[in-house]
Amino acid sequence: MRIALGIEYDGSRYCGWQTQPSGGAVQDCLERALSHIAAQPIVTQCAGRTDAGVHALGQVVHFDTEAQRPLTAWVRGANTLLPRSCGVRWALEVAPDFHARFCARGRAYLYVLLNRRERPGLFAEHLGWHHHDLDLARMREAARALLGTHDFGAFRAAECQARSPVKTLRRLDIEQHGAMFVFHLRADAFLHHMVRNIVGSLVRVGNGSRPVEWIGQILEGRDRTRAAPTFAAGGLYLAEVEYDARWGVPPPAADSRELLARLALPALLDA
Secondary structure: OOEEEEEEEHHOOOOOOOOOOOOOOOHHHHHHHHHHHOOOOEEEOOOOOOOOEEEEEEEEEEOOOOOOHHHHHHHHHHHHHHOOOOOEEEEEOOOOOOOOOOOEEEEEEEEEEEEOOOOOOOHHHHHHEEEOOOOOHHHHHHHHHHHHHEEHHHHHHOOOOOOEEEEEEEEEEEEEEOEEOOOOOOOOOOOOHHHHHHHHHHHHHOOOOOOOHHHHHHHOOOOHHOOOOOOOOHHHEEEEEEEEEEEEOOOOOHHHHHHHOOOOHHHOOOO
């Protein structure tokens, strides 16, 4: 049978999603727990591999097993074996042709940025940080150039393995809650480092070091060297993976305010 899981994790505790010889990846921890529950080796496939330091609210994985276990065993049982920094939220038996990655029709990310003069002493591994004042209106205006279907080569990491740099960005909203800026991005798929490179470039517009039209210019130029450096991993969250309703995968219910509250940052919401 094929089982799908919804998981969340604190990426600051891991060297990324993908299994590593050191055993310190999210995949390693999850597979150890599931293999114990199944009493046989379990290999997982995820919807989207995350880098070291990147977090997940709505990661989806699937695995095949011959072990007959109640769905609660894959949730509560696994959670008793997993580190506190990783948790299974739900389990679902799915059709044999379901694939966490290839059946996904879209993904959504959040990027949380603290904007103040002083660097954060708390939650530093769960936030991006910028010390110059940011102009929300300028960033929102610049972001409009990125919406739609484009070649996002200017925001693509050199080691990106995607077959094509052409993606459709359906949403790019920016909210401000006092000292916090939250970037919402939703697309059919993302290139490696695409979100962090977009955020870094929008920050340069927001602090006035680049004009609003610069974003459109670097998008059209498709030259990674012209865009801003990759922004910090700690502020990035894989928020949701979208599937057709026929798969029955439950969507996460995390918006930016819920995320900030779960991070124990309510004092910063309206600072």
